[in-house]
Amino acid sequence: MDKEKLYSFFYILPIILVTLLLFIFPVIYSLYISFTNMGLLHFFHYSYVGLRNYIIIFKYGYFLQLLENTIIWTVGSLVTMMGLGFALALILNQSDLKGRSIFYAILILPWAFPGFISLLIWQGLWVDPYGMMNKLILPMLHLPTINSLTSTTDAWVELILTNDWLSFPYFMVVFYSALQSIPRELYDIAELDGANIFARFMRITLPSLKKTIAFVFITSFVFTWNNFYPIYVLTGGGPGISTETFIVYAYQEAFSYSNFSLAAAWSVISSIFVIVLAIIVIKYTRILDTYF
Amino acid sequence: MSYYVKLEDIWKEYEMKGKKTLVLKGLNLNVEKGEFVVILGPSGEGKTTTLKIIAGLLRQDKGHVYLRGELVDDVPPKDRRVAMVPQNYAIYPFMSVYDNIAFPLKVQHVPKEEIRKKVKEVAEMLKIDNLLDRKPSQLSGGQMQRVAIARALVKGADIILMDEPLSNLDAQVRVLAREELKQLQRNLKPTILYVTHDQIEALSLASKLAIIHDGVIQAFGDPMEIYKNPNSVWVGKFLGNPPMNIIEGKVDNGFIEVEGSKITIPEVYKGIVKDGEKVLIGVRPEDLYISDSGAIEGKVEMVENLGPYSIIHVNVGNTTVRVFEKSMIKRERGDNVKISIDPSKIILFDATTEKNLLLEVAKKSL
Numbered sequence: 001m002d003k004e005k006l007y008s009f010f011y012i013l014p015i016i017l018v019t020l021l022l023f024i025f026p027v028i029y030s031l032y033i034s035f036t037n038m039g040l041l042h043f044f045h046y047s048y049v050g051l052r053n054y055i056i057i058f059k060y061g062y063f064l065q066l067l068e069n070t071i072i073w074t075v076g077s078l079v080t081m082m083g084l085g086f087a088l089a090l091i092l093n094q095s096d097l098k099g100r101s102i103f104y105a106i107l108i109l110p111w112a113f114p115g116f117i118s119l120l121i122w123q124g125l126w127v128d129p130y131g132m133m134n135k136l137i138l139p140m141l142h143l144p145t146i147n148s149l150t151s152t153t154d155a156w157v158e159l160i161l162t163n164d165w166l167s168f169p170y171f172m173v174v175f176y177s178a179l180q181s182i183p184r185e186l187y188d189i190a191e192l193d194g195a196n197i198f199a200r201f202m203r204i205t206l207p208s209l210k211k212t213i214a215f216v217f218i219t220s221f222v223f224t225w226n227n228f229y230p231i232y233v234l235t236g237g238g239p240g241i242s243t244e245t246f247i248v249y250a251y252q253e254a255f256s257y258s259n260f261s262l263a264a265a266w267s268v269i270s271s272i273f274v275i276v277l278a279i280i281v282i283k284y285t286r287i288l289d290t291y292f
Numbered sequence: 293m294s295y296y297v298k299l300e301d302i303w304k305e306y307e308m309k310g311k312k313t314l315v316l317k318g319l320n321l322n323v324e325k326g327e328f329v330v331i332l333g334p335s336g337e338g339k340t341t342t343l344k345i346i347a348g349l350l351r352q353d354k355g356h357v358y359l360r361g362e363l364v365d366d367v368p369p370k371d372r373r374v375a376m377v378p379q380n381y382a383i384y385p386f387m388s389v390y391d392n393i394a395f396p397l398k399v400q401h402v403p404k405e406e407i408r409k410k411v412k413e414v415a416e417m418l419k420i421d422n423l424l425d426r427k428p429s430q431l432s433g434g435q436m437q438r439v440a441i442a443r444a445l446v447k448g449a450d451i452i453l454m455d456e457p458l459s460n461l462d463a464q465v466r467v468l469a470r471e472e473l474k475q476l477q478r479n480l481k482p483t484i485l486y487v488t489h490d491q492i493e494a495l496s497l498a499s500k501l502a503i504i505h506d507g508v509i510q511a512f513g514d515p516m517e518i519y520k521n522p523n524s525v526w527v528g529k530f531l532g533n534p535p536m537n538i539i540e541g542k543v544d545n546g547f548i549e550v551e552g553s554k555i556t557i558p559e560v561y562k563g564i565v566k567d568g569e570k571v572l573i574g575v576r577p578e579d580l581y582i583s584d585s586g587a588i589e590g591k592v593e594m595v596e597n598l599g600p601y602s603i604i605h606v607n608v609g610n611t612t613v614r615v616f617e618k619s620m621i622k623r624e625r626g627d628n629v630k631i632s633i634d635p636s637k638i639i640l641f642d643a644t645t646e647k648n649l650l651l652e653v654a655k656k657s658l
Contacts, residue, residue: 084554132531185382188349193447194370207386 027107034265040258053265058066062241062249063269070245070270071161072156073231074224077163082216084164086173090205094178111169119233122162127236148235152242159243163230171216178212179205214285221281244265246270296483297323297346297451302355304341315341317551320426323500326481328474330515332494333504334530339487340379342504343453346369346485347374376442376453379434380460381426387549389415389439393657396447406626414442417476428457429605434465441473445480454486458493472495477632485501491533495519497560520576521639525646527572534603534614537580540643548640551609553587564653570643577616579637582623587612588629592623605633 017221033054036048047053057063088107110118125131128147138145148155182204190200228247231237237252244252246266254263304316315338319496323329333339345351346357348369357364364372375396383392390411391398397407415421418438428436437457444452456472458466474497477484488494494501494515501515511527522528528536539550541564547554550573557565566572582604590608597619604615608631615631617649623629639648 035592089307157422179627183379183380183382185380186384188344188347189376189378189382190399191349192347192369192372192374192376193397193399193443195399204384210386235306 030264031268033261034092034236036261037283038261038264041261046261049261054201054269055263057118057269058263060164061266065241066244066246066249066266067273068245068249069241070225070273073159073243073245073257074221075178076156076228077167077224078217078220079165080160081167081220082213084168085093086175088168088172089175089252092176107172108169110165110167111173115166116233118166118212119162122165123234124160149239152239154184155239155243159234162223162234163224167224171220174212175209178209182208210285211226214281218278218281222278225274242280246273254277295322295358296325296327296360296465296638297321298358298361299342300356300358300359302342302345302352304338304345304350304352306341315507316345316352319504319508321502321509321512323483323485325483328477328484328486328497328499329502330486330494330500331502331504332488332491332500332531335489337504339489339504340455343376343455343485343487343535346372347376347452347453348372354431372451373449374447374451375446375447377437377440377444377455377457379456380392381440381457383431383436383439383443387428387464388424389420389426389428389431390426393424393442393446394440396443400524410446414446417445418442420544433461433494433498434469435470444480449481449482451485454484455611456484456488456490459488459490459556466493490533495531503530504512505530521648521651522574523648523651525569525572525574528641532576534577534616536574536576536639537611537613538641539575539608539613540609541571542570543567543569551588551611553589555587555633555638556615558635558638558640560650561640562647571649572641572643572646574639575633577614579634580613580615581616581632581634582606582617583632584623584630586600587633588627588631588633590631592627592629594625595623604629622643 004114035048035050036042037049042104091097092104092107097103125133126146126148128134128145128265134147135146144155146158148158186204186208187200190204194201196202225245226247228251231243231245232246232251235243237248241249247270249268250263250266253266293454298391299321302316302319303314306313306315312637319331319338319342330344330439331339334489345352346359348357348367351518359372384395385397393411393414394407394422395411402410410546411424412421415424418441420438420442423435423439428439429609430553431439437460442459444647461469470493483592486497498515500513501511501518503511503518507528513522516522518527519531522531522536525538529538541548541550541555542559543549544554545567546555546557549573555573588608590606590613592604593607593612594605596603596605600619602617602619602623604617606613606615613631617623640645642652645652
């Protein structure tokens with residue numbers, strides 16, 4: 001290696017170190033752990049046990065139940081959050097909207113609060129029957145009250161609604177800025193050519209946002225799949241394990257029951273799902289290709 | 293007879309961040325069928341606004357729009373049978389050229405076969421039939437402009453509004469595009485309203501020229517007629533590059549006194565101007581000559597070389613006069629020169645109203 005190449009290597013050393021220590025090493029280490037019997041009983045002197053953890057998971061674990069839960073959580077949150085964010089972005093983008101900046105500022109507030117604090121407050125709001133939601137807001141809207149301690153459906157509604165509240169500003173902001181980058185003339189010309197409001201939306205707005213939607217979908221899919229706090233704080237996976245997702249279950253397996261190797265195996269399985277799904281979506285939408 | 297496009301007393305006010313600007317103040321315009329009308333004016337004077345009002349994309353605060361002799365104030369844009377070519381072409385970036393051109397037909401649910409036939413026909417006419425599969429990002433500026441025009445033509449609308457369609461092209465392509473546009477209009481005979489701030493474009497394309505300023509049409513008519521005989525000082529100065537020279541003078545016994553020298557009053561103005569009246573003399577740079585027999589003395593201030601011609605800036609008293617001259621004679625700053633004026637080529641304006649005196653009299657006698 002000549003001198004110049006050595007120097008170049010020296011300059012990228014920091015990022016290589018950071019990637020190695022914070023990314024590659026943990027991934028490989030947890031993969032390794034998942035093939036051992038590391039746990040409370042074998043914390044310092046663990047040994048290789050082959051596929052035992054995986055066999056336990058598929059034989060005795062709640063694999064299908066957790067997969068179903070994770071999909072309900074991810075898809076349920078994602079569809080409602082993206083829908084809400086998109087709808088609000090469309091409203092904000094109306095040219096004759098008055099007080100746009102005020103609405104904008106209010107609507108991104110949930111984003112500005114620390115998520116954990118918001119979750120603690122929401123936990124209080126959802127308490128049945130004394131929390132604000134069950135005492136005041138739901139009755140006011142003539143909707144049934146929600147009790148996440150007894151009903152699985154109620155627990156999902158509570159989780160997804162709370163997650164929507166926490167996350168919609170992100171989608172709104174991204175979609176809003178994408179909408180603003182569509183030139184006005186495109187709509188003018190389309191209107192002149194006889195495209196009604198629905199046709200303009202389908203033929204101009206949606207195709208223009210295709211890349212943005214694909215990007216937001218992939219990133220938030222991974223994020224929501226691995227999002228841990230809302231479930232852990234609000235329902236703790238209950239009632240029973242009916243709202244446990246892979247990541248919440250893995251956490252509890254590790255830090256409540258001290259089965260570190262089993263927890264590692266769960267997270268490896270979870271990661272494989274995310275990676276496969278991401279590859280499919282990237283291939284299908286060709287989001288990584290250049291525009292042309 | 294009724295006009296094909298008629299704007300009657302159009303007023304339009306914009307509100308931007310709490311500040312109101314009155315853009316159009318009672319604009320009137322009458323366009324006959326098959327005319328190529330160029331609306332020329334400085335930037336920000338409501339040219340695009342006027343087009344959008346005709347298209348129905350904006351609604352005027354006051355006044356009426358008539359298309360093909362019918363009042364269309366309450367007719368939505370899609371039913372006005374008007375096509376538009378906007379400044380940045382507004383080509384849909386995610387559609388192929390074919391889909392772009394086919395768009396107006398698709399949204400009107402025209403049968404597929406017919407769409408294909410029409411798109412092909414228009415594309416062949418504009419020589420872009422080999423580009424139909426391309427994406428807009430693979431097109432040059434000139435090609436994009438053709439696609440935009442093709443999309444306007446495919447609808448079959450006989451009124452086409454163009455908003456500075458050539459301004460994004462480089463100079464050489466622009467000259468070609470100008471020629472082609474003219475040819476196209478001659479062949480298809482649509483009524484075109486064309487907005488620009490480029491004088492050369494305006495003079496070379498227009499069958500009728502409309503000059504917009506201060507919210508109204510300042511002058512409307514044959515472009516060369518407006519050039520030669522502008523109806524006001526503003527129009528004279530705005531149209532033409534370099535602008536018309538405006539020199540102050542005073543009528544004195546059959547002559548006009550200018551900076552100490554006398555010019556004979558042109559035949560047509562005799563009887564219109566009175567003794568002792570102050571007037572403004574308008575004369576084009578190409579109608580002034582530097583010669584030893586010239587009556588007006590001045591000093592060369594600056595020489596602008598334009599290749600075959602030069603513009604000589606000459607200080608006469610306290611006004612600067614621009615003279616067009618063939619670049620054969622070399623002149624330097626500080627040279628003393630004499631300028632002669634052809635009296636038959638001068639225009640006299642009223643010193644206070646700045647209106648063309650001859651046209652004012654003609655207007656009164658009507």
